[in-house]
Amino acid sequence: MSKEEKCSIVTDLCAPCGQESGLEELARRPYDERSARAIWLQIYDRLGQAIEAGQVAPGSKLPGEVQLASMFRVNRVTMRRALALHQSEGKLQARKGVGIFVRHRPHTFIIRDDMSFAESLVGSSEDITSRTLYLGRARPSPEAARLFGLADGDEVIVLHRTRLVNNDPIYFTRKELPAHRFPDFEEIYATSGSVSAVYRAAGIAWFRRAQTRIRGGLAQGDEADILCISTKTPVQHVTAVNHDPHGNPIELSRGCWSMASVEFVFDASDK
Amino acid sequence: MSKEEKCSIVTDLCAPCGQESGLEELARRPYDERSARAIWLQIYDRLGQAIEAGQVAPGSKLPGEVQLASMFRVNRVTMRRALALHQSEGKLQARKGVGIFVRHRPHTFIIRDDMSFAESLVGSSEDITSRTLYLGRARPSPEAARLFGLADGDEVIVLHRTRLVNNDPIYFTRKELPAHRFPDFEEIYATSGSVSAVYRAAGIAWFRRAQTRIRGGLAQGDEADILCISTKTPVQHVTAVNHDPHGNPIELSRGCWSMASVEFVFDASDK
DNA sequence: CAGTGGTCTAGACCACATG
DNA sequence: ATGTGGTCTAGACCACTGG
Known part of the structure; x- marks a missing residue:
């Protein structure tokens, strides 16, 4: 179209x-x-x-x-x-x-830390879709193993996903989640297409963004391909950690944004 | 040297x-x-x-x-x-x-939202200095006028400052503060060299970072000159708002970082 | 003054996507 | 087969910095 x-x-x-x-x-x-x-x-x-x-x-x-x-x-x-x-x-x-x-529209999207991506865009007239690039189980990255306290041989759920606005990919993320807490991840995600739904099915009513890290860089080959930008274009790398209500980490997410199309906003929570 | x-x-x-x-x-x-x-x-x-x-x-x-x-x-x-x-x-x-x-050392500095710049670097062996580029009073920027609720004719304190690590400028900021709350700003800042000292002298025992916004971009002419980088180099633009203990805004700060030398970390405060 | 980085030109070959 | 963007060359002039 x-x-x-x-x-x-x-x-x-x-x-x-x-x-x-x-x-x-x-x-x-x-x-x-x-x-x-x-x-x-x-x-x-x-x-x-x-x-x-x-x-x-x-x-x-x-x-x-x-x-x-x-x-x-x-x-x-x-x-x-x-x-x-x-x-x-x-x-x-x-x-x-x-x-x-x-480019379609060099919109800059305002991303608030306490909201999901979709929530951040409510009210805007954009057509937001998401595409799952990969879903499987694998050995954890060093940071994930440390974060989740995994032992040797433990696996993580790996989910790669992009977000598209008006069919333009502007963001993609690589998530890792401890596999033992989400035995039915693939099944539930396949029907719902939502990570939140998997959380709820695992008895996690809500989650909290515990840490966010932002670091600038230049797009590498695969990142540039997925985001449809040329290599060496500036990007924002975002690492986020989600906790369940008990304060246990349940998700490590590494995202990559086209730098031109996003602004991050952090409000003090006890305002 | x-x-x-x-x-x-x-x-x-x-x-x-x-x-x-x-x-x-x-x-x-x-x-x-x-x-x-x-x-x-x-x-x-x-x-x-x-x-x-x-x-x-x-x-x-x-x-x-x-x-x-x-x-x-x-x-x-x-x-x-x-x-x-x-x-x-x-x-x-x-x-x-x-x-x-x-370049001296492409260190990336970890900046935590709840700390000042100097605090973020304690323990590192770097030689941190700061330089005041400009201090004066002027009409507020539109955003500052809105934030502080200023009337026509009200003025703000304007402070431009750079931070140097091992004599390399890596960061500079343009601050605006409501002039009526800091009648002796110039005097106290001249002797202390510290904005916190001015706060205390004005009866503000502590302050809180109420909002932080991060946006990537390319260095413009003046920014590139101050940071000693070439134009079109990627930078991070950071806008921060500080509140006093009563929740009243007292400072609007617009900073510019060399993108390569910083990572921003935001921890949930109610951890 | 000589050396430096910044800019600009004219021409060439290539891999790629499309019809 | 054609036209596209991506790469590379050989040469040139300029403004700036330093001794």
Whole structure:
């Protein structure tokens, strides 16, 4: 659906060759030669304004790099620098062999520590879906073994999942849970699709976020693939620990966010 | 002091021209041509290993870009891509007209929400200093006016400050405080150098972090200058609100961290 | 002044996705 | 087969820093 929409816009851009695409006017403007600001940064500025102002439609495809370079009267390498910086900021996304696209909406999602992801987005008109990438049992990571106090041979439930907003993946997480506390995890998760439901089935009425750690970094290969961003794009790595009502840890979650699309908010709980 | 040390290392590197600098062995190794990994990424990998392993001393200056490019048998542009990525990650720092330096120590500092910066670093052997960049009174920012409930004409205390670890700036903050609650701010701060001291002098025995917001971004010009990083380097923007014991907001602080050098930890307070 | 990093160009080859 | 973005080269000029 969203892919078809992209395609239709592509034809819109390409069909009437003499058409004004909004970019062409920007490209024609002369550069400030005496400015200390490099040309590629001036191009970057104009592209950003065009995106913000909606002069280039979200989801639409930009002209090819060679054509853009010719429009802006610069070398392709110079053009690429401007484009690359916008990719780092999440406004553009290049797909090899296909083209460069204006990202859906560089929304920044406000994530509150005491809420689940879905709760944080209630009221927004976004279409939120989730996709399970992997579910199985395995030996725990060192941190999980320490956290859960597991002995040699104990296993953990491993769950890899992504969240998509308007079909754009913006977040994915790798969860580990002590297997002995959730004997029927696969079964219940398969029918409910919800980790909370598994908690309840295991007699855990509610849970509490005990610790959250946030660390910035650059997307590695697999992370970039899943989030549909280019490698070396800045991301936020979030590690979270959930406790059951008795204060026992039941979940270790390592998430990865596209940095451009999230803001984390922590309110003091005893407000 | 640290600058002098840098200079001495520079001469160390340059003095005996036939000397092995540790990098030369890495540079001689052949590239994996059939690998999908681009050459500039392979160079990036080797540089990273050399830095991590301490083969190139922290604070020392690398050979010039042209010399590096010739050592690694690639074009200067290719060499620059590898160097630029390490700058983004905070391992290297380029100074125009001077050279490229190995960053002091890409320590990541663990910042806990319920502690001040200095508290978070107790026990570490780092030399922590702070520098006041600006102190004055001004009209409040929109957010500060809303937070403090200020009327038209009310002023705020504005304090800009950086934190240095081993003389490396890693953090700076812009604070706003309601002026009417701290009539003697400048005076007390000048003698104590501490905001907490001003609080106490104003009858505020202790304060509480009421909200923290974290958002990633790329360093703008002034931020990059203060933190001694290149523009477009990833940073963390932190907005914090402090309350007095009665729950009244007394401080709005907007900080900027070099992303590579910090991890934020939030523990549930009612643990 | 010489050396440095920052910018820009013109051309080339490649792997990839699409029709 | 075509066009796309990703990579790489060889050369050039500039602004800045330091001695």
